[in-house]
Amino acid sequence: MSRKIALILISICTISIAFATKRKESAPSGFAVVELFTSEGCSSCPPADALVARIEKENQDRPVYILAYHVDYWDRLGWKDTFSNRIFSQRQNQYAKWLNLSSVYTPQIVINGSKEFVGSEEKTLRGAITSSLSEAGKTKLAISLSLQSGQNIIDYQINQPTLGYNLLVAIITPNASNKIERGENKGRTLSHVQIVRSLENFSLNGKDKGSVNFLPAKGIQQGSAEIIALLQNEKTGQITAAAKLKF
Structure with a gap:
């Protein structure tokens, strides 16, 4: 082999190694938390519910965390959503303050607590998820579950200072459907995914590791639900x- 050919081959190998190293370093490590505020009493919500169901199915192997909150302020208009809770309406109102919104509405989606839009806007949702997943994730949250003295305990560990941060623990029912007998969706059978059944908020007081105990929603049995922690x-x-795990 001539010296010239050898130098060319070495150069090619060097470029290949550098390219491979660069790709490894730039591998995405982001995540997307998709919070949907919806209601069975809202005629505009079923398309958003269906969209989120498709997104959930497509992203089962990626760090996409979907939480569907059924708000209660539609309950007075003819149909009481069986999954509704005033706590979820309060969370949506808190987002209105954080995001400087003049009012709340359904269906609404909030991504990673920092961006909101109409929940049925598929192109916007897909773009927001892609953008969030491509960002470099610096903070890591690890959780584990145990049963101690009849109480459900979550151990957590975080690799950042937590002063000014809260740990939220949501219990999720993977899917359900209801036949709607009154209200704007009367006569329809609505299907839902990733339904939040209970939500608890824990102040971490600067602790980067510790334990919290939580109360699951009534009727939720272990093995049939999921825990998402934020x-x-x-x-x-x-x-x-x-982070999430089976419950």
Whole structure:
């Protein structure tokens, strides 16, 4: 082999190694928390519910965390949503303050606690998820579950200072459907995914590891649900980490 050919081959190998190294370093490590505010009493919500169901199915192997909150302020208009809870309406109102909104509405989606839009806007949702997944994730949240003295305990560990942050623990029912007998969706059978059944908010008081105990919603049995935990800035609403496990 001539010296010239050898130098060319060495150069090619060097470029290949550098390219491979660059690709490894730039691998995306972001996540997307998709919070949907919806209601069975809202005629505009079923398209958003269906969209979120498609997104959930397509992203089962990626760090996309979907939480569907059924708000209660539509309940007075003819149909009481069986999954509604005033706590979820309060969370949506808190987002209105964080995001400087003049009012709340359904269907609404909030991504990573920092961006909101109409929940049925598929192109916007897909773009927001892609953008969030491509960001470099710096904060890591690890959780584990145990049963101690009849109480459900979550152990958490976080690799960042947590002063000014809260840990939110949501219990999720993977799917359900209801036949609507009154209200704007009368006569329809509505299907839902990732339904939030209970939500608890824990102040971490600067602790980067510890334990919290939580109460699951009534009627939820272990083995049929999921836990999603979120690390959220209490002043801005930004979610900096998420984790999930089977319950």
